[in-house]
Amino acid sequence: MRVPVGLKLSVFSLAVMGVYTYFANSIPQIESKPPEELSLEGGNVTPAQLVKAGEQIFHTKGTCEVCHKIGEKGTRAPDLAGVGARAAKRKPGQSAKQYLIESLLDPGAYLVEGYPNIMPRVDKPPIGLNRSELWAVVALLESLGGSVDVKLDDIPKTAGAPAVGGTAAELKLPGDPKAGEAVFAGKGACIACHKAGKVGAAQVGPDLSQIARIQTPEYIMGKILNPSAMGTVAGYPKGVMPPIFGQTLTAKEYVDLVSFLLTLK
């Protein structure tokens, strides 16, 4: 019996692709997972915990180890062994932690001789470390030959990228944050359950003082209109937030309120 050419070619093609597929499945299987956000603000963290957190960021979200080695001379970036001790001597009048913070937030300000100006700002996307993470990384670097004395307040308030979701599709609302604050404290009665920066002190619901930093605009808008559909923050009872604001607030008040909440970073 003569085997049809089409069948022979199909079997041949499948065998070729089978070999490629088998090989690709037999080599190390490495996934690239999105980094997890670390928040240490307001927490009681020991220097040792901070350094440990910094180590984790060094190998994962910070992608530092792609160029920097510790105890091994790199071709793209300096060896970081002993940097905690060296840092204080780099620039006159600058302490170790000041130098290290500057190195992370403005890497081109001082270049170690022999290395190109290729390091990106680590608080900006795509790396986008937040203040807590910067704090931990500086602690790690200080620990490499020096002593850990960095505090969260040493990290500039302006540093750090917004959290999950990025900001590209951020909605530019025409609302007035000042009027929104009035809604928060007045007609909306949000203040009865939530704290928002200097406004309010209630702890019935989650503290919203940094809500724009940890949630997307879409979440905030959805949560006001339909609270149950957006889930409940861990540790708080379900179904407490009333689903009435879509009816009780005017469109302008709603937009003002959202605009106010988006300023809480």
Next chain:
Amino acid sequence: MRGLHVVRQAVRAAVPVAALLLAATALPAAAQEAAREPAYRAFPLIGSRLAVWAIAQLHLNFAAFILGVPIFAVIIEIIGWRTGAPRYDWLSHEFVKLIFAAFSTTALLGAFLLFLFVGYYPKFWAYMTSIFFPTYWIYALLFFAETFTVYLWYYGWEWLSGPRKWVHVSLGVLSNLFGTAILLIGNSWVTFMMSPAGVTETGALKGSVWAAINNSTWMPINIHRLIANIVFGGTIAAAYAAFRFLNATTDEERARYDWMGYVGNFVALSAFIVLPFAGYWLGREIYAFNQTMGITMMGGFMSWLWIIQAILIGVLFLGSNYYLWLGMERIPGSERYRKYVPYMLTILAIGFMVWATPHSLIVTLEEARAMGGTHHPFLGFFGVMSAKNTAVNLMILTTFLSYVLYRRANRLSIRPWVVIGMAIQWAAFAVAAAIVVFYGVYGYFVESIVRIGFSVYQVGAVLGAIVLVMTIDVPMFRGAKSTGAIRWGSIPARSQYVLILLAVTFTWLMGLMGFARSGIRQYWHVYGILRDTSVDAVTPALGYAANMITTVTIVFFALVMFIFWLGGLSEKGKPGAHGAAAMPVIAGGSEDPR
């Protein structure tokens, strides 16, 4: 008059106020609507990412085919028009017939892909629209223009023959221009996702959309895809010819499809030789745009991808050369060059092995301890870029040598300066090889930042040799004596399997490179601007990607076979209008006796 003036002024004042009022009422509504709109929806069963991946890869495969084939189809038609040889017209028509049948499938897959984005990634699509909306119109208009031009080109083949042939050829050229413009627009969207430009930190467009289009990787990808499309079109057309060759019932039919397969492979090989150089440029631009992205691509979680790529390209090099060597068997006079084949095979095999040597070996703990790490004490030297760049450049030179020998297989130059000409050619090969090896070895003794620059010298040496050798070769063999006609159709059947191997491998390679291009963004839809917060934000491992690529490649070939079969139905029982052409007798594809 005064009253009218007032009324006009009132109207003028009222218009912006009314617009403001309308906006004030509409904006909260829009905001509420946006709050309800989910960022993602889940595609049934397989999830949104797999759905988009499969359709995007299929669409790109078809698009590459219908954009690549017309480029060489029109060149072949022009050759036929200027030389008056009808076989080229037949071949060009045969190629266009293939893309004609695949045209609507490409458009349907494109529409399907659009629906997937709009429906399952609405937030992402809204953002892309906020940047690229003006280009959508141009894209749609170009698609209309491209479609009608290709239809006219195909259906007008007989009508626009004879003295009106120039109009027909112009249609072919025009369809290529439209097709390339479509490619450039599509590439601007894709490259913006990799290397966004012209936008603020929050992703808002700063000025003109041109800045977003003309981002760092746009032009390198344009060039890379343009060349790769020609290679892809050539391999698929050659695979079609192989299928027809193996199914042929007459010697004439076999000869015709042998020639078609040869031309398809020749086109693919010619473009393929320069493809790695375009790849270098693209890689360099990725590094220039963002070092982290470049390092992630080459040294991060994707580093093993390049080993697979090396194997695939190695197969393509070996396959292409093997096909040429088999082809020489049907050329009287080629015997004098067969002695070089073992040496060329040795260089290709060693180059293949070096290129596919990983930087870090997969070893057990005991083996790692015995070696003192994952770097083998001897093989470790071959797992670095110095060795790999040297290997690939020598493979390109060897492949070019194969082609040069094939080209002159049945020709004897009658030029009086033939000895000098050949000496210069061999010297060009030797000097290029020496430069490649010198910088390859020197690269081990310098810093990486210096070493990266060496690849430019290596590439320059190889390209220079190619240009110089061909500049001498063309006049040297013009009007050459023939040692006998090519016996088209007498090539061994296994050569046709090589053509199938090349088509399958290149299609698979395209899928792999698509994964690389998309995967280096990791958890970003638009790198550093719009983050992927979906459940699919994990970039999968290579095994998973390979399973997906194979599945899509199988579907692609099944669709291609079906479409080709459909295209062939209309010709069943009809005498071939373009099929009665005689075959050429000279290896290079021309029977010019000068």
